Amino acid sequence: MKTRLELAGVSKTFGRHQVLNQAWLQARAGEAVGLIGANGAGKTTMLRIAAGLVRPDKGSVRWCGVHDDQSARIRYYGGEMTLPSSISGRRWGALFGVEVDERRPVGHLSRGSRQLLGLRVVLAGEGADLLLLDEPWEGLDPEASAWLTDTVRRWRAGGAALVISSHRLHDLDSVCTRFLLLESGRCHAVADRELRPSVDQLVQAVRWRSRA
Amino acid sequence: MRSPSPARFFLAMRLHPPYALAILAMVVAVGMWTTVVSPAELDSGLGMVLFVQMFLASSGFLVRARRGHFDPLLVGGGDRVATVAWHWVVSIAPGLAAWICLASAGSILGSPAAASAFVGGRAAALLIVSALSWTAGFTLPRGAAGLVWAAALLGLLLRGTDLLPPVALLPVSSAMALRHALTLLICPFLLIGNHALVTPGAIGAAALFSSVFLLAAWRASGGLDVYLVDRT
Secondary structure, rough: OOHHHHHHHEEEEEOOOOOOOEEEEEEEOEEEEEEEOOOOOOOOHHHHHOOOOOOOOOOEEEEEEOOOOOOEEEEEEOOOHOOOOOEHHHHHHHHHHOOOOOOOEEEHHOOHHHHHHHHHHOOOOOOOOOEEOOOOOOOOOOHHHHHHHHHHHHHHOOOOEEEEEOOOHHHHHHHEEEEEEEOEHHHHHEEEHHHHHOOOHHHHHHHHHHOO | OOOOHHHHHHHOOOOOOOHHHHHHHHHHHOOOOHHOOOOHHHHHHHHHHHHHHHHHOOOOOOOHHOOOOOHHOOOOOOOOOHHHHHHHHHHHHHHHHHHHHHHHHHHHHHOOOOOHOOOHHHHHHHHHHHHHHHOOOOOOOHHHHHHHHHHHHHHHHHHHOOOOHHHHHHHHHHHHHHHHHHHHHHHHHHHHHOOOOOOHHHHHHHHHHEEEEEHHHHHOOOOOOOOOOOOO
């Protein structure tokens, strides 16, 4: 499987706080990598570096498209709080060619509705090589969660590479093929999907690392 | 999902608050009326548009970018300079449209100031305000740079500072022209009305400096980190 995203030896410091220290991440076509870790572990920073929004102090970021001469088509979703509040749901969707039946401004919607709107737009259609989702299940009701899980599986089956950060380990476990634990700015592989890590084991891994 | 063009995206983002656009529309209406009544009074309308442009152009890029509002455009490490340049274009567009509207009316009605509003000192004033206000406001909240600039000008006005020494009485040296250029960067309103004291060299230098500041801001944007600062 072709590598779609490769972060190698990535370090990032904000002020005196080192968020990432020689972190690495690789995502191949058709796999979903679950990024887990405690609050403040650097998951969002890692995803934003992977999206090209934040520049690493050290290390490299490499994206690959379907063909070597093509740049990777990347979609990133940072969560409902990144949607502009004054624009209507319909207009936000229309910007990206997605039909949305919501006339109210984004700021007037509930948190879950905003989250679903953002996800529906970013996950619409086809034609992405790499999907980066930050806490996508946050605020969703069970029906919307099930839709998201199905959609992520469909993207994975279609050959896209996905990197998803979440605290919702049950949901993450239902779609991810591999897991990376971010702790003290470093990445640790938790287990491969072939080893069938249970959610309890994932929880233990996060707790153990947090206490250490 | 298709990627929108930066121009379409920023237009949809509503970079300007509705009340600011309403004020601009009122200014254009008043400017039109005064120009129709007396074509020689075009400058009063242009001066008001220039003042409103100070606030409109300082639309603030980085604050909204770090809320994640511009993520869809900036993802993938694409041409960020082009994106930021489009943000400038959309930020200054309402003021520019108002300016063209008034200047065209002045031109049709035979105002002597109309030609300079398109190419000349008055046009340079619009360029200076559009470039510097946006550049100064790049990292600030919307309208903040315009507010600071207006407050500074008010302070100078209250102190009775003589911004332009009477060069007409002196041989014009390059140092004096440079000083005038810097003065015009602080107060481009001096170019609206009778600006016999300002040399074309000083006007050109001021326009050049403001363009350089603008281009430097575009270039610097390429290395900026767009991390999230407001997660609530």
